[in-house]
Amino acid sequence: MDEGGKFISGIVPPKELSDPAWWFIFQENKLLIYQKTESIILPFLMDLNELDLSVLRQNYLGKLNNHHCYACEAVDGTTPPAGMTFEGLRQVYGRLDEDLFWIAARAVQIVDWDRTHEFCGRCGVPLKLKTTERAKECPQCNLLHFPRLAPAIIVLVERGQELLLARSRHFLPGMYSVLAGFVEPGESLEEAVVREVKEEVGVDIKNIKYFGSQPWPFPHSLMIGFTATYASGEISLNDSEIEDAGWFTVNKLPRIPGKISIARKLIDGFLAKQGSIFED
Numbered sequence: 609m610d611e612g613g614k615f616i617s618g619i620v621p622p623k624e625l626s627d628p629a630w631w632f633i634f635q636e637n638k639l640l641i642y643q644k645t646e647s648i649i650l651p652f653l654m655d656l657n658e659l660d661l662s663v664l665r666q667n668y669l670g671k672l673n674n675h676h677c678y679a680c681e682a683v684d685g686t687t688p689p690a691g692m693t694f695e696g697l698r699q700v701y702g703r704l705d706e707d708l709f710w711i712a713a714r715a716v717q718i719v720d721w722d723r724t725h726e727f728c729g730r731c732g733v734p735l736k737l738k739t740t741e742r743a744k745e746c747p748q749c750n751l752l753h754f755p756r757l758a759p760a761i762i763v764l765v766e767r768g769q770e771l772l773l774a775r776s777r778h779f780l781p782g783m784y785s786v787l788a789g790f791v792e793p794g795e796s797l798e799e800a801v802v803r804e805v806k807e808e809v810g811v812d813i814k815n816i817k818y819f820g821s822q823p824w825p826f827p828h829s830l831m832i833g834f835t836a837t838y839a840s841g842e843i844s845l846n847d848s849e850i851e852d853a854g855w856f857t858v859n860k861l862p863r864i865p866g867k868i869s870i871a872r873k874l875i876d877g878f879l880a881k882q883g884s885i886f887e888d
């Protein structure tokens with residue numbers, strides 16, 4: 609997938625700005641936006657002082673189409689400047705330019721990492737930002753602290769004309785999706801795919817193929833997508849997280865996840881193979 613395709617990541621900010629930059633400003637993981645009825649606009653400024661706002665944790669992100677991008681956090685309790693508001697990322701998806709959305713997804717994770725990694729986990733002294741890579745280093749013991757990323761597999765299992773969908777207890781009413789789960793230490797991605805499907809619905813699979821990946825900033829996952837075909841076994845729900853699962857055909861689909869997600873891209877890929885589309 610090409611999220612943020614025109615974006616070049618960077619660590620060291622320019623000495624000064626000669627053009628306006630994009631500012632991704634968060635408060636409790638909500639993004640500061642200009643309030644408009646349909647589309648959303650972000651601060652695009654030479655100088656953050658143009659906004660009536662106190663910020664901290666300013667991190668340079670890189671360049672989008674040659675415009676510098678910064679992430680920072682508004683000081684707790686700050687009220688948004690006139691005409692602006694803080695909104696959750698899920699709520700801004702579809703109304704914010706797609707490239708900017710995926711940089712916001714990156715920015716929220718970097719600000720969160722900066723906030724939650726102030727001190728060394730080994731010796732407790734304040735950490736220093738590195739300038740050669742996105743990491744912090746302990747000046748006392750040299751331990752490196754990288755932004756947290758939790759890899760998770762997500763897999764669409766097909767059986768002829770049918771696909772396997774399941775419902776988590778936490779989903780919206782009526783919503784079904786493909787199976788997903790976190791990768792365990794020491795496990796390959798393919799092993800995680802086989803284990804998750806077996807654990808969650810008791811089915812064996814084969815022909816595991818890589819599909820694509822997607823950052824998922826809620827709060828810091830990397831979703832790695834696969835397709836697989838059914839091999840054997842009957843559906844049995846062994847995982848208390850899953851309340852229902854079944855085989856569905858294209859013309860009898862339940863409610864499925866929105867277009868933001870790789871889950872939906874996997875399902876849309878299966879539908880396309882069957883010559884079908886799902887209107888949202």
Ligand SMILES: [Zn+2]
Pocket residue numbers: 728729730731732733746747748749750751
């Ligand atoms: Zn240390």
